Amino acid sequence: MRIGNKKLDLVFFLLLILLVIGMPLAIQMYNHQMWMDRIPSGAKEFTLTGHAQRGWILGEVQALDIISLWHKNKTLNRPVIEVSKGDQVVLKLRSSDVIHGFSFKEAGIFITDGIHPGKTLLVSFTADKVGAFTFSCNAICGDNHQNMQGTLIVKA
Numbered sequence: 001m002r003i004g005n006k007k008l009d010l011v012f013f014l015l016l017i018l019l020v021i022g023m024p025l026a027i028q029m030y031n032h033q034m035w036m037d038r039i040p041s042g043a044k045e046f047t048l049t050g051h052a053q054r055g056w057i058l059g060e061v062q063a064l065d066i067i068s069l070w071h072k073n074k075t076l077n078r079p080v081i082e083v084s085k086g087d088q089v090v091l092k093l094r095s096s097d098v099i100h101g102f103s104f105k106e107a108g109i110f111i112t113d114g115i116h117p118g119k120t121l122l123v124s125f126t127a128d129k130v131g132a133f134t135f136s137c138n139a140i141c142g143d144n145h146q147n148m149q150g151t152l153i154v155k156a
């Protein structure tokens with residue numbers, strides 16, 4: 001009886017471990033598959049993570065990483081993305097803390113329902129005009145909201 005219970009405990013324990021490890025993995029794989037379907041091949045992909053104090057950070061950054069980055073360099077980030085004319089551009093928009101927004105007038109992109117922490121929003125457009133263009137956050141997210149900007153440079 002006792003031994004049987006211990007075996008059962010072990011089975012449940014292993015199942016729990018499997019679930020804890022497997023679920024995030026499965027979700028990640030699913031998300032990846034979803035993106036692969038939606039991102040045209042040959043598109044230039046960039047990830048922008050919003051942070052209320054640091055602004056836009058290029059790449060996928062977790063909240064904890066930002067804290068350590070912040071200690072090293074306490075300036076606001078204004079990322080510069082460079083593409084060539086004619087490129088299909090895909091931006092993966094994320095937030096590391098509060099609800100941010102995104103607006104990029106030249107590409108006709110204006111997110112109205114926000115970038116929520118833990119979710120990724122995809123926007124895509126074709127870089128058809130040469131120049132330097134500013135994108136910004138359109139959801140009031142804190143004291144640095146006005147400065148939460150970045151630049152897209154489209155080369156000829």
Ligand SMILES: [Cu+2]
Pocket residue numbers: 050051052099100101137138139140141145148
């Ligand atoms: Cu913001």
